[in-house]
């Protein structure tokens with residue numbers, strides 16, 4: 001079952017698919033083990049930084065190898081691609097889904113680039129996600145900062161602009177900025193659900209994604225999914241679980257075999273992924 005069918009089903013069932021970033025083989029294992037354990041389809045993604053580290057071709061082969069092993073749908077996405085060349089390369093290499101993030105460019109440039117990506121992607125039935133308003137923060141540790149520093153209502157997505165962008169580019173999935181932030185902060189994030197309602201009303205035929213799925217109130221996430229979010233991105237919480245556990249393990253062992261001291265970091269990341277999958281309801285997609 002490919003990306004489009006899964007998102008369609010997610011909308012019908014009022015659930016969302018989790019989009020989890022991979023930074024190494026260990027996170028690949030953790031995410032796919034969680035999927036297998038809960039019998040849930042999963043979207044695995046890599047940012048340009050992560051893709052540069054692992055390699056586009058390696059990502060495709062790893063995704064297909066794990067998909068084959070767990071016998072469950074694994075959608076592979078290039079997350080926040082800003083360079084059109086790299087995105088086209090990902091499409092050619094076998095990605096199922098690409099996210100073009102032109103939010104740092106002028107509106108015209110974003111429109112033009114997104115249209116190029118859509119044209120190439122759709123020839124190969126690859127789904128395209130786009131955005132116009134930069135989703136603030138970064139997938140890092142902001143635990144000493146307050147979300148108010150980043151979550152400024154005047155920067156939230158304007159539903160009319162979103163509608164125009166979708167109509168002109170033909171993107172399949174729209175990523176809006178409604179108070180969601182990349183990263184984890186001192187306080188827990190509340191989403192602006194009224195704004196989301198306006199956006200989903202303006203875009204009745206477009207799939208909606210939610211970035212910054214770490215550190216948001218669970219109830220807000222549940223309500224956002226009820227209101228039409230079909231894909232939720234999670235990165236920071238996986239990174240924190242991995243690094244903290246790895247630090248602990250290395251601190252208390254003289255073991256030098258990575259496959260031994262990586263066992264617990266993988267388990268901890270897997271737990272985070274399973275908790276998110278249950279919150280999003282993604283195991284429902286295959287029932």
Ligand SMILES: [Zn+2]
Nearest residue numbers: 182211212233
């Ligand atoms: Zn994101």
